[in-house]
Amino acid sequence: MRKQSITLLGSTGSIGVSTLDVVARHPDRFDLFALTAHSQWQKLAEQCRQYRPKYAVLRKNDHAEQLRNALQAMGLDTEVLSGIEALELVASASDVDTVVAAIVGAAGLRPTLAAARAGKRILLANKETLVMAGKLFMQTVAEHKAELLPIDSEHNAIFQSLPQPYPGNLQQCGVRRILLTASGGPFRTLPLIDLPKVTPEQACAHPNWVMGKKISVDSATMMNKGLEVIEAHWLFNASPAQIEVVIHPQSVIHSMVDYLDGSVIAQLGNPDMRTPIAHALGFPDRINSGVDPLDLFGRQLTFEQPDNIRFPCLKLAFDALLHGEVMPAVLNAANEVAVAGFLQGQIRYDQIATSIEEVLAQDYHREAESLDALHEVDHQARQYASACLKRMSI
Numbered sequence: 001m002r003k004q005s006i007t008l009l010g011s012t013g014s015i016g017v018s019t020l021d022v023v024a025r026h027p028d029r030f031d032l033f034a035l036t037a038h039s040q041w042q043k044l045a046e047q048c049r050q051y052r053p054k055y056a057v058l059r060k061n062d063h064a065e066q067l068r069n070a071l072q073a074m075g076l077d078t079e080v081l082s083g084i085e086a087l088e089l090v091a092s093a094s095d096v097d098t099v100v101a102a103i104v105g106a107a108g109l110r111p112t113l114a115a116a117r118a119g120k121r122i123l124l125a126n127k128e129t130l131v132m133a134g135k136l137f138m139q140t141v142a143e144h145k146a147e148l149l150p151i152d153s154e155h156n157a158i159f160q161s162l163p164q165p166y167p168g169n170l171q172q173c174g175v176r177r178i179l180l181t182a183s184g185g186p187f188r189t190l191p192l193i194d195l196p197k198v199t200p201e202q203a204c205a206h207p208n209w210v211m212g213k214k215i216s217v218d219s220a221t222m223m224n225k226g227l228e229v230i231e232a233h234w235l236f237n238a239s240p241a242q243i244e245v246v247i248h249p250q251s252v253i254h255s256m257v258d259y260l261d262g263s264v265i266a267q268l269g270n271p272d273m274r275t276p277i278a279h280a281l282g283f284p285d286r287i288n289s290g291v292d293p294l295d296l297f298g299r300q301l302t303f304e305q306p307d308n309i310r311f312p313c314l315k316l317a318f319d320a321l322l323h324g325e326v327m328p329a330v331l332n333a334a335n336e337v338a339v340a341g342f343l344q345g346q347i348r349y350d351q352i353a354t355s356i357e358e359v360l361a362q363d364y365h366r367e368a369e370s371l372d373a374l375h376e377v378d379h380q381a382r383q384y385a386s387a388c389l390k391r392m393s394i
């Protein structure tokens with residue numbers, strides 16, 4: 001079997017580290033072409049020592065210089081590059097078969113699009129790519145015959161619960177609804193009156209998953225589920241009415257597909273991202289992920305309806321999707337600015353939703369047809385959001 005050559009975008013993050021763990025279990029199957037990170041050059045140096053990629057990429061030149069010196073001292077011949085063009089290069093190089101898109105936020109869009117343009121197999125964690133540029137990205141994937149495999153756990157579960165190959169139409173497969181499960185995060189039962197007082201540490205302490213800070217805050221507000229509704233819309237060609245969010249605090253069922261005949265097909269497993277990552281890396285084969293078998297004895301699986309008062313961000317995301325055009329990109333930009341502001345102590349937890357709502361209410365005229373138009377809207381929304389946060393500053 002020829003080995004799959006992999007570029008791992010965002011190798012130092014939570015998904016990146018889980019991906020390396022799975023890859024290391026299968027040296028006969030996978031080779032690492034490139035590892036990339038934002039600025040954590042020491043962690044990237046350690047990963048280069050362990051995994052020997054051909055290339056390592058950082059955002060800035062001074063970090064790249066530090067990494068170059070460190071690798072030279074270790075006697076490694078990994079080539080170090082820097083900048084967004086370098087990310088696009090390693091995502092599209094002809095030697096690469098598979099690109100794992102695990103950068104967080106809007107920063108992941110350009111390299112992931114480059115992978116699509118180059119017709120790669122893309123393992124998508126970076127949901128913000130689909131939220132910002134769903135139409136453009138899906139068109140690019142189709143046009144260049146790229147292959148898209150979701151590793152967001154819910155979308156991977158839905159993928160596994162749909163017939164393969166999925167023809168791109170739910171009705172044609174006899175599907176009534178997609179049931180997107182959500183844990184409800186750390187504040188599911190906190191008295192509403194206490195929500196304005198919650199700290200970034202509390203918001204990042206997810207009850208079931210260990211993740212990066214941005215997605216942890218998104219899980220607390222349930223904006224993460226909102227972004228995932230938009231992600232499901234694009235991945236499975238599902239209308240907002242065909243997607244129902246179900247709170248399932250134990251995170252054992254990772255999502256379900258409800259068929260016309262009354263069958264509901266679900267994917268279950270321990271909450272460990274190595275399962276969806278291994279599924280997508282090996283697809284269509286099943287490979288070992290290192291995840292413990294699921295022990296069902298003594299467990300209770302429960303379900304609740306989400307509450308719009310507790311989780312206003314979920315409704316904001318549904319509204320942005322219903323409105324369409326550039327509104328999901330605006331939602332994403334406003335959310336990124338608000339979450340960063342909350343993590344830095346600039347605004348309170350409850351102001352995340354109010355600031356996003358204010359940014360969504362501004363005027364945006366453009367259609368989301370080109371990457372340039374999207375970047376312009378993203379920039380405009382970030383400016384509105386920053387001004388809004390300044391006014392709110394605590």
Ligand code: NAD
Pocket residue numbers: 009010011012013014015016036037038039040059101102103104105107125126127128151152153209210211212213214215273
């Ligand atoms: P993280 O913060 O742990 O890691 C992010 C990675 O992206 C790091 O390697 C970082 O160096 C890199 N990065 C950050 N900003 C960058 C920039 N401007 N340019 C280049 N690289 C940059 O995040 P994570 O939790 O691993 O999440 C990554 C993506 O996967 C997100 O889109 C998230 O929504 C999605 N996701 C994560 C999980 C999870 O369990 N962590 C689950 C499902 C989906």
Ligand code: MG
Pocket residue numbers: 152153154228
């Ligand atoms: Mg998810």
